[in-house]
Amino acid sequence: MNDSMAARPAPLVTVTMTVNGRSVTRSVEPRTHLIDFLRNELDLTGSHLGCEHGVCGACTVRVDGDIVRGCLVLAVQLEGARVETIEGISASGEITDLQEAFVRRNALQCGYCTPGMLMCAAEFLRTRPSADREAIRDFISGNYCRCTGYHAIVDAIAETVEARRSAKGRGGHR
Amino acid sequence: MKFAPFDYVCTRSLAEVYDLIEARGPDARILAGGQSLLTTLALRLSEPSVLLDIGGLQELRFIEERNGAIHVGALTRHCELETSPLIAARLPLIAQAMPHVAHAAIRNRGTIGGSLSLADPAAELPACMLALDAAIVLASRDGERRVRAEAFFKGLYHTDVRPGELLVRVEITPLEKEWRFHFAEFSRRRGDYAMVGLAAAARGPGPLPEELRLAFLGCGDRPVRAREAERVASGSASAPRAERYSALRRALEKDLEPQSDPNASSETRMHLAAVLADRAIEALSG
Incomplete structure (x- = not known):
């Protein structure tokens, strides 16, 4: 432990990654985690910081196709990585139905947890779609909501699973 | 909270990692997936001077x-x-x-x-x-x-x-075919660190395990093999549940030293350990 060392800003590191399909290069302090990188360097403020130590899930984003805690990943670890945020998967239309179900079901109040919750729910829909409420609760257990009590969130996700399933049955795109 | 400043090296080979560990000394920390290390940095429980990222190896x-x-x-x-x-x-x-x-x-x-x-x-x-x-x-x-x-x-x-x-x-080395396995834990919420957990293995084609391994988590300062309970369990697999619980509980008092924390008292942990052991034997008995 050496206080003068600890206070010294570390040399910047240059990192290039793809964010929502766009290649970006920035020089950042090594201690910059992905969410500060997205919010402060790229003005992508949809990803939120709640606890900032990996517990609450508000910072959930995708790296190379899988959801991660954005506050537990350093920007400098992501050289060459592909990052997708709530802005990206909203614009692509991937979760339009899920977002509409969230509105219909009142699955948000203050909305702070919602981007992370949607990223998590999108992963559930993609990897293990099931309308089983226990399975949904289990999968979103790492994302905290302090307003809704989760019931409406589970409703919205279950409804989207069912809707996609019946659309598929009718030969729809989903 | 924000991390304290640190230097960062993206390592390219194991040889480079060994060089850097030597050169940077005990203030260097290895960064793999970062899911525990970055949490401790966020809580400012540790402030390494440099992170050696091995994630690309x-x-x-x-x-x-x-x-x-x-x-x-x-x-x-x-x-x-x-x-x-x-x-x-x-x-x-x-x-x-x-x-x-x-x-x-x-x-x-x-x-x-x-x-x-x-x-x-x-x-x-x-x-x-x-x-x-x-x-x-x-x-x-x-x-x-x-x-x-x-x-x-x-x-x-x-x-x-x-x-x-x-x-x-x-x-x-995988255990032979006649071994069976059971994992269970108690946690306050899904995904939390467990209050108590048990990784169990049992061997034996018959109804009662001939050999048993009980490895507990959350019951001391490290994971613990409960050898006394393993010994007692082999003889009590067919006993009535209440008797078996008591025998396991007495044995576990010798094996484990669970601590109290805000999640559970040491007394509660001891009880939960005996419940897990009892359930494991039930699950692993043919």
Whole structure:
């Protein structure tokens, strides 16, 4: 432990990654985690910081196709990585139905947890779609909501699973 | 909270890692998946001067069978263990335990090497290593050495890793066909660290296990084999449940030293350990 060392800003590191399909290069302090990188360097403020130590899930984003805690990943670890945020998967239309179900079901109040919750729910829909409420609760257990009590969130996700399933049955795109 | 400043090196080879560990000394920390390390930095529990990122060393990321043993590279992620057909077929105890490790978003980045190096006494993988008698392989510039899991975990966040060494893989020889496995834990919420957990293995084609291994997590400063309970259990598998619980509970009082914390008192933990042992014997009896 050496206080003068600890206070010294570390040399910047240059990192290039793809964010929502766009290649970006920035020089950042090594201690910059992905969410500060997205919010402060790229003005992508949809990803939120709640606890900032990996517990609450508000910072959930995708790296190379899988959801991660954005506050537990350093920007400098992501050289060459592909990052997708709530802005990206909203614009692509991937979760339009899920977002509409969230509105219909009142699955948000203050909305702070919602981007992370949607990223998590999108992963559930993609990897293990099931309308089983226990399975949904289990999968979103790492994302905290302090307003809704989760019931409406589970409703919205279950409804989207069912809707996609019946659309598929009718030969729809989903 | 924000991390304190640190330097960062993206390492390209194991040789470079050994050089840097030596050059930067004890203030350097190895960054693998970062799911525990970055949490401790966010809580300012530690302030290393430099992080040595080994995340790009693909040679440490594999699950394969060599000479009858399953070798798992240190950078293998929890999600890869969870979905590996080889793990499901040959090391089903690990496959059973993985869904209990935190949440999907954390399993997507957390690594086995990181989890074992951290040696949290409430973590699932260390207890599995103990139950399966895994060999932990530590490498340094001078070569490799193998440490059995029971000798590797030495105390609270304390392992047998020496200065200059890096955990590079684990080697596990699957137990024979007649072994069966059971993993269970109690936690306040899904994905939380367990209050108490148990990785169990039992051998025997008959209704009662002839040989039993009980490796507890959350019941001391490290994962613990409950040898007295293992001995007692073999003789009490057919006893009535209430009797069996009492016998196991008495034995576990000798095996375990659970601590009290805001999640559970040591008394509660002892009770839950006996419940888990009792249920494991029930599940593992033919």
